[in-house]
Amino acid sequence: MKYFNVTVMDRGKKRLELIKANDKMAAVKSAKHKFPSSMVLKAVETAAPLEDSLGNLLKGLKKSFKSKVPINDKISTIRQIAVMTDAGIAINDTLEDVSDNTSNQELKHIYMTMNSDINAGHSLSDAMEPYKEEFGHVALAMTNLGERTGNISESYHKLADILENIRDNNAKFKKAIRGPLITLAAMGIAFTILIMVVVPKFKDIFSKFKTELPLPTQILLKLEWAFSNYGILILVIIFGGIFTLKYFYRNNRDFKYRMDTMMIHPKFYLINKAIFLSTMHKYNLVFGELVKAGIPVSEALDTAVGMVDNLAIKEKLLAVNANIGRGMNLAEAFQITGLYENMLLQMIKAGEAGGQLDAMLDKVTNYYDMEFQDLIDNLSAYIEPIMMFFIAILVLLMALGIFMPMWDLGKAVKG
Known part of the structure; x- marks a missing residue:
């Protein structure tokens, strides 16, 4: 949200009103609605008031420290x-029991609130x-799909399967990079x-040398001085x-x-490869499962892109639905993004033409999953040369920094 100083004319007098809106046109529209008897002259973007800036900062800090609900608890x-x-248990009784049984306090509060909303006449999707x-x-x-089909159970089983798949891939990636990170930390500490x-x-000893010290020794001495x-x-x-x-990163x-x-x-x-493959696997997994479940392609695309965390990839995928609205088929819209290989585009095109889009999307998802798993399985082999390079640099710096002055001293004694 941005802030605008809007100049309005009221009874022959000008005055400024601070309006919060997404853009200039929205600010003018909001001012006209807020002051119907006044004439809006102009709107100029301005900085946020101090109290709002502080409030946003505090909200951002609170959000930064707030921990996410563990995915295992959600599943x-x-x-x-x-x-x-x-089993035929009413949804309000179900939510009450789930709230009582879960040990996560945040989820307990959420399900209790949702139960209250449902008892007040709201639907499950509205409560969520x-x-x-x-x-x-x-x-x-x-949830919307389950309400439309009248089968919340099947929809939630499928939802749990999707979340488990995403959780397992995230866990594998973290496990794969844990070893190299520990090694890097140990190297730094050592x-x-x-x-x-x-x-x-x-x-x-070095301070008694009358000659200029070698560069590696100077680096070590300066590092020691800085650390001390x-x-x-x-x-x-x-x-x-x-x-x-x-x-x-979280707030801007x-x-x-x-x-x-x-x-x-x-x-x-x-x-770059790990982020790209994990993102595309998650996107195609969700999109394919939603299409398979009977959700319209346009709605499935909107939902799937909401799962994408990387904004650069998300920006390209957001254009897919817009291009479909202009009359493009799905394969053409995906091709414009530049994110799909030609082989995958041909598969999607064949799936659209043959009425088997969900089956082809499964193959696309499996392809990205296979590539991601291959990257994870061989991550140690990929990283090992880099780790060896850094270890060699640190050992070489330490050895040369200590022994080069000794060699110079030995040559001076012999001379």
């Missing part, structure tokens, strides 16, 4: 709802709407200890930088878009 409660509704962020777009779509313990023992005098400050800067990046859309675009750039070895 467990969704499975319970599917089983209980399949305020918690779209907690449950996700696909949960709301499957190098820091060597700098703080070993280098000071040679510092006095500003070690705490360096840690604060590092953790502060990480927190700042995380905060802006422009910053997130730039970061997401950078992360899928070919220069980001492995990272």
